[in-house]
Amino acid sequence: MSDSPLRIVPNKPPESAQPAGSDAAQNEPKQDEMAELRSLLIEPEQIQIKNILERLNNPRVRAREMSRSLPEAIRQRTARDESLKEALTPTIVTAFHNSVKKDPRPVAEAISPLMGPAIRRAISNALNGLIQTLDQTLKHSLSWRGLKWRLEASRTGKSFAEVVLYHTLIYRIEQVFLIDKQSGLLLQHIASGSVSPKDADIVSGMLTAIQEAIRHFAHDSFGAHHDEPIEKIDLGDREVWFEPGSYAVLAVVIRGNAPESLRRDLFAPTIEGIHLEMHETLESFDGDTAPFDVVRPHLENCLHAQYHAHSDPAKFKTPAYVWLSLSLILAVISIWTFLSWREQRRWNNYIDELKSTSGIVVIETGRRDGKHYVAGLRDPLSVSPHDILLQRTQLDPNSVRSRWDLYQTLDPQFVLERAKNLLKPPQGVELKIDNGMLVAGGRAPHQWIVDSRKLAPAIPGVGGYLNQELIDEEMNEIETVGRQIEQHVIRFVMGTTQLVPGQNQELSNLISETQKFIFLAPTVSRRARIQIVGHTDSEGGEDINMRLSQERASRMLSLMASRAIQRDLMTAIGVGTREPLRAESSEPERQFNRSASFKVSLIDQPQEGDRR
Amino acid sequence: MIQKKICLLGAFAVGKTSLVARFVKSIYSDQYLTTVGVKVDKKTVTADKQEINLIVWDLAGEDEFQKVQMSYLRGASGYLLVADGTRRSTLETARMLQKRVTQSIGMLPFIFIINKNDLVTEWETDDDTIIEFENQGWSVVKASAKTGDGVEAAFRSIAEKMIGSNYSASSPHSGEEAE
Numbered sequence: 001m002s003d004s005p006l007r008i009v010p011n012k013p014p015e016s017a018q019p020a021g022s023d024a025a026q027n028e029p030k031q032d033e034m035a036e037l038r039s040l041l042i043e044p045e046q047i048q049i050k051n052i053l054e055r056l057n058n059p060r061v062r063a064r065e066m067s068r069s070l071p072e073a074i075r076q077r078t079a080r081d082e083s084l085k086e087a088l089t090p091t092i093v094t095a096f097h098n099s100v101k102k103d104p105r106p107v108a109e110a111i112s113p114l115m116g117p118a119i120r121r122a123i124s125n126a127l128n129g130l131i132q133t134l135d136q137t138l139k140h141s142l143s144w145r146g147l148k149w150r151l152e153a154s155r156t157g158k159s160f161a162e163v164v165l166y167h168t169l170i171y172r173i174e175q176v177f178l179i180d181k182q183s184g185l186l187l188q189h190i191a192s193g194s195v196s197p198k199d200a201d202i203v204s205g206m207l208t209a210i211q212e213a214i215r216h217f218a219h220d221s222f223g224a225h226h227d228e229p230i231e232k233i234d235l236g237d238r239e240v241w242f243e244p245g246s247y248a249v250l251a252v253v254i255r256g257n258a259p260e261s262l263r264r265d266l267f268a269p270t271i272e273g274i275h276l277e278m279h280e281t282l283e284s285f286d287g288d289t290a291p292f293d294v295v296r297p298h299l300e301n302c303l304h305a306q307y308h309a310h311s312d313p314a315k316f317k318t319p320a321y322v323w324l325s326l327s328l329i330l331a332v333i334s335i336w337t338f339l340s341w342r343e344q345r346r347w348n349n350y351i352d353e354l355k356s357t358s359g360i361v362v363i364e365t366g367r368r369d370g371k372h373y374v375a376g377l378r379d380p381l382s383v384s385p386h387d388i389l390l391q392r393t394q395l396d397p398n399s400v401r402s403r404w405d406l407y408q409t410l411d412p413q414f415v416l417e418r419a420k421n422l423l424k425p426p427q428g429v430e431l432k433i434d435n436g437m438l439v440a441g442g443r444a445p446h447q448w449i450v451d452s453r454k455l456a457p458a459i460p461g462v463g464g465y466l467n468q469e470l471i472d473e474e475m476n477e478i479e480t481v482g483r484q485i486e487q488h489v490i491r492f493v494m495g496t497t498q499l500v501p502g503q504n505q506e507l508s509n510l511i512s513e514t515q516k517f518i519f520l521a522p523t524v525s526r527r528a529r530i531q532i533v534g535h536t537d538s539e540g541g542e543d544i545n546m547r548l549s550q551e552r553a554s555r556m557l558s559l560m561a562s563r564a565i566q567r568d569l570m571t572a573i574g575v576g577t578r579e580p581l582r583a584e585s586s587e588p589e590r591q592f593n594r595s596a597s598f599k600v601s602l603i604d605q606p607q608e609g610d611r612r
Numbered sequence: 613m614i615q616k617k618i619c620l621l622g623a624f625a626v627g628k629t630s631l632v633a634r635f636v637k638s639i640y641s642d643q644y645l646t647t648v649g650v651k652v653d654k655k656t657v658t659a660d661k662q663e664i665n666l667i668v669w670d671l672a673g674e675d676e677f678q679k680v681q682m683s684y685l686r687g688a689s690g691y692l693l694v695a696d697g698t699r700r701s702t703l704e705t706a707r708m709l710q711k712r713v714t715q716s717i718g719m720l721p722f723i724f725i726i727n728k729n730d731l732v733t734e735w736e737t738d739d740d741t742i743i744e745f746e747n748q749g750w751s752v753v754k755a756s757a758k759t760g761d762g763v764e765a766a767f768r769s770i771a772e773k774m775i776g777s778n779y780s781a782s783s784p785h786s787g788e789e790a791e
Contacts, residue, residue, distance in 0.1 A: 183687025184652075198639050201615065205652030205667045206640060212683055213648045220725060226683075287614045287664075287689065527628040 087505035121300065157373070166237065169258030172305035174238075177204050178274065178295060179249050180285055184208025187248055187285070187292040190299045207240065207251050243267040245275045252302060270298050343395070347372050350393045350400075357383055359409050368401060375403040381417050382409075408460045412436075415461030422459055423452050436463035446474040446524045474523040481517045482600040485510065485530070490556060491580060491595045495548070496535070496556040500591075510598070511563045517600055518569060528604035529570070532556045534574040537593045538584055542576060549574030556596040616774050619685050622694030623705035624673035627727045630757040631694060635740035635764060636668055645672045650684055666771060669708045675704055682716040687775045688698075690721040692766060697726045697754070701734040701744075720752075723766045729756040733778075749790035 007493045055061045076082040082316035100107050149167060154162040174195045176190040186204035191197040205549040211230045218224035219270070233240040243263060245251040250271045274295050275282060308423035351374065354362050359382025363377040378385060385404060389397055409417070412433040419438050425431055438456050449472055456465035488510045493498040499507075513529060521528035534553030553572035561567040581597060620628050629642055629651075632641040636653035640648040642653040665707065671787070674680045694708055706724060713720060724745060726737060745752050751769060755762030 034744050168743070180687065183667075184669075185617055185687070185688075199637065199654060201665060201667055202637070202652050202654050205669060206644075206648075209650040209669065211650055211653055212681070213650070216649075216681060216683070262690065274643065287616045289615055327703045 021151045024478075035519060071425060121297075155480045169256045170306045171254055171258040173252055173254050173258070173303050175253040176355075177207065177253075177300045178253055178292065178299060178301040179204050180282075181244065181247055181249050185287065185289070187289050188295050189300060190296060192303050194307075199535065204251070241267065241271070244271075245271040245282075247279075247285070248274065250274075250302075262531040266302055270302055274298055278552075284606060285418065293525060319501075336458065338466070341498075346393050346395050350389060350395055353388055353392055354385055357388065358411055359383075359414055360385060361407075372400045373402075374400070376405075377407040378404045378412075379409045380406055381416055381421070388553075410461045412461075415459070417603050419456065419459050419462060423448075423455055425452075428473075433462075435465075439463045439469075440465070440467040441469045441472040443473050443476075446457050446472045450525070472524065474520060478517060478520040478524060481513050481520065485517055485598050485600050488513075489595045489597050491591060494553050494557075494591075494594055496549070497551045499559075507559075511560060511565065514560065514600075515564055519527075521602055522605070524602065525605055527602055527605055529601045530560075530565070530570045531599040532570060532572045533561070533579065533597045533600070535579065535595050535597065535601060536574075536576055537590045537594050538577045538580070539590075546574055546576040549576045552596050613663055613665055614775075616771070617667045617687050618687040618689045618770060619691040620668055620670045620694065621680050621685075621691060621709055622673060622701040623696070623699075623709075624675035624678075626673065626694045626696040626699070626702050627757045628673065628692075628694045629670055631672065631725065631727055631755060631763055632668065633757075634740060634760065635767065643668065647677075649681060652730050653777060655767055657767050657771045659768060660775045661754060662775075664775070666767065674709060680709060680712075682712060684715045684721065685713060685720075688717070688720060690723075691768045693722050693724045695724070695726050695736040697728045697737045698731055700741075703737060703741065704783075722772060723770045723773070724750045724752045725751060725755045725766050727755055727757055729754040730758045730760060 005587070069582075074084065086508070096107070126196060131570070145167075150160055152158075153163040156163070158166075172192065173199055175189065177186060177193045177200065180187055181187070184202045184207070185206045191196070191200075191201040191206070197203070210233070213229055214233075215224070215226060216229060218228060219226050228242050229244055232242070237255060239254045239603045241250075241252045241254060241258075241263065243252070248271065250267055254269060278292065278295060316480070351362060353366055354376070359379035360376065361378070362374060362376040364373070366373050374385075385402060389395060389400060389402075408414070415438075416433045418429060420432055423431070423610075425440070426444055426448055429440060429448070430442045432439050432441075438459070440452060440456075444452075447469065449470055451465065454466065456462055456467075488505060488506060490503055490510065492498060493500055517530070518528040532553045534539050534549035534551070536549045536552075536558070538545075540548075553574050557567070557570050557572040560570060577593070579591045581595060582592040584590040584593060620632060622628050629645065632653065632655070635653040638651075638653045639653050639709045642651065649672045651670045653668045653670060653694075655668055657666060662700075669684055670677060671680050671684050692708045692715065695706040703726070708724065712721075712722075720773055726742070742752050751773070752768065753766045753768060757763075
């Protein structure tokens with residue numbers, strides 16, 4: 001249609017269109033007649049033409065007119081061929097792009113009611129598959145039967161989940177194929193979430209080929225009709241069911257034993273529904289499978305599973321004994337943990353105690369043959385580790401193995417203890433360690449002192465032995481007695497060897513003290529020696545005095561011998577006036593020099609051969 | 613995506629299976645050919661700017677004991693006819709097979725592949741014979757299973773023919789060539 005408005009040329013003959021010049025006046029009445037005639041003849045048409053022109057030239061009116069016929073025009077054109085679709089496609093695609101580019105919201109809002117359910121469905125299918133497997137696996141992991149199946153899984157090399165499924169499943173529809181009957185081409189396919197299907201296009205072809213092969217075989221072998229439909233292929237733990245329609249066939253892969261009613265209640269209605277919905281598309285199918293996306297919900301409807309009543313994951317409730325066992329296990333673990341912790345703490349305390357004990361060196365700790373183990377060194381004088389174990393810990397002694405090697409520590413406390421143990425000091429003796437030296441003080445029997453001198457330097461840890469401050473008890477006593485003896489002076493009558501009377505007590509004391517001295521001497525490993533010294537006063541001649549003093553000493557010796565003092569322990573000498581006891585300034589003092597005095601000494605024990 | 617069923621047929625041992633083995637996606641072993649008599653593979657090609665899934669039905673070879681089951685060709689949009697250039701008899705088998713297909717299924721686009729092009733010195737097939745076939749309207753492709761030459765081209769040609777063709781199994785024509 002041209003853009004310029006249409007014009008209409010008055011429908012006049014050409015000659016009458018020309019002015020007639022001189023004939024004009026004459027023609028005028030004719031023209032009027034003509035006009036009248038014309039108006040009579042074609043006025044209604046003229047009005048119609050005018051109306052038409054108005055409709056054509058007025059875009060508003062034209063649009064209104066076209067809007068009335070457009071839907072019908074599109075319908076007709078679409079029915080005839082594809083050219084309208086092809087013409088519109090680029091415009092619609094561009095418009096769609098532009099709309100999304102400009103503001104995607106309207107498009108998103110428009111398709112969201114479709115997308116939501118589709119996505120939900122896809123996700124829930126995927127999750128269902130996963131949950132089914134998980135539920136079954138979890139449920140059967142803990143039971144006795146579960147253990148048996150686990151054994152089976154490891155024996156057969158299948159996954160545990162697979163074995164569980166095998167035993168608990170009555171049936172499960174794993175895959176559904178919608179296949180073009182004629183060509184075997186796959187129109188649509190879905191698989192349950194837990195199944196990983198092989199290339200469905202190829203499988204679809206092969207399924208069709210195998211049906212064909214079986215039909216040939218049935219025909220050749222049993223004379224069956226060529227078009228006899230195959231209903232089912234049994235593959236052991238799986239079956240493939242075929243549900244044919246006029247153009248397409250439903251092939252359903254089922255694991256387990258599905259009831260025959262499925263065919264009547266589910267598969268037949270499904271294939272019929274698909275044929276009803278897609279009849280024309282199926283009839284004219286030429287390889288384009290895209291239109292069959294819409295039948296997915298039909299196929300998804302077929303995917304389901306049924307488990308043994310007591311195995312249905314939906315009805316599954318963890319049995320009480322499982323909870324009980326779990327609680328029991330938990331309790332046992334808790335108690336065991338607590339006991340182990342307490343045992344370990346006690347053990348650590350014991351080891352700390354050992355380490356802090358003098359004379360014990362811990363070298364190794366740990367566990368051996370399920371028991372605590374400790375090894376180290378200990379001084380025999382230290383506290384016994386076994387005693388520590390018994391008295392200071394609550395450990396079971398049977399749970400502890402120990403190995404202690406003995407050693408001697410140089411710790412002064414232990415050295416002292418060792419010295420005491422060895423020397424056994426009598427009461428009155430005090431031992432101490434000073435600068436590594438063993439120091440003895442106090443009073444001790446002579447024999448102990450002698451022995452300790454020999455033993456002490458040999459005690460481990462003793463650097464030397466100091467005993468100067470130690471008092472020898474026997475020696476002390478003997479010295480006292482000796483001094484008492486030497487105090488005695490036995491006087492004689494002048495010029496004689498006669499004792500001055502009244503000295504009996506003195507004499508008696510002398511004898512008993514001398515006897516005691518002699519008796520005590522061996523206790524300090526000595527022999528007593530008593531020297532009797534005779535004296536005279538200064539009157540008289542030297543020779544006489546010397547002889548007299550000798551005689552007095554001898555007289556004294558005899559006297560003492562007669563009183564049971566061994567003679568051979570005594571010697572008698574006279575010193576005359578050479579060793580006066582007093583200065584002789586008076587008579588009483590002079591009388592003192594007419595006497596016998598005593599000197600004692602101790603000599604080493606005579607050898608065997610010296611005895612006379 | 614567009615799917616098309618094509619069949620692969622020829623005399624026994626012309627190397628059909630080896631010819632396409634490395635060009636198709638396969639999930640089944642060659643044993644299917646002897647047990648079921650057919651093995652289905654897949655090959656995706658681009659023809660006329662669109663991707664086409666060719667579902668390839670490799671049919672067991674024809675010999676005096678076993679005839680190719682024509683029912684396997686039902687619904688096919690085309691086929692590859694294979695002969696062995698070193699065995700003249702296989703060309704005759706191909707000619708006979710083509711006739712049988714046309715009789716039982718109808719006119720379908722096909723490509724005639726003469727295999728073993730790598731052994732051209734041992735060929736019993738001369739150029740005149742090939743020209744003769746071409747004169748009858750056959751599309752002849754020389755190919756080699758050993759080198760792979762010509763195979764991809766054959767798949768592409770059959771796809772293009774099928775896309776451009778008005779023939780289909782559901783509307784069989786007869787007495788006319790596809791070209």
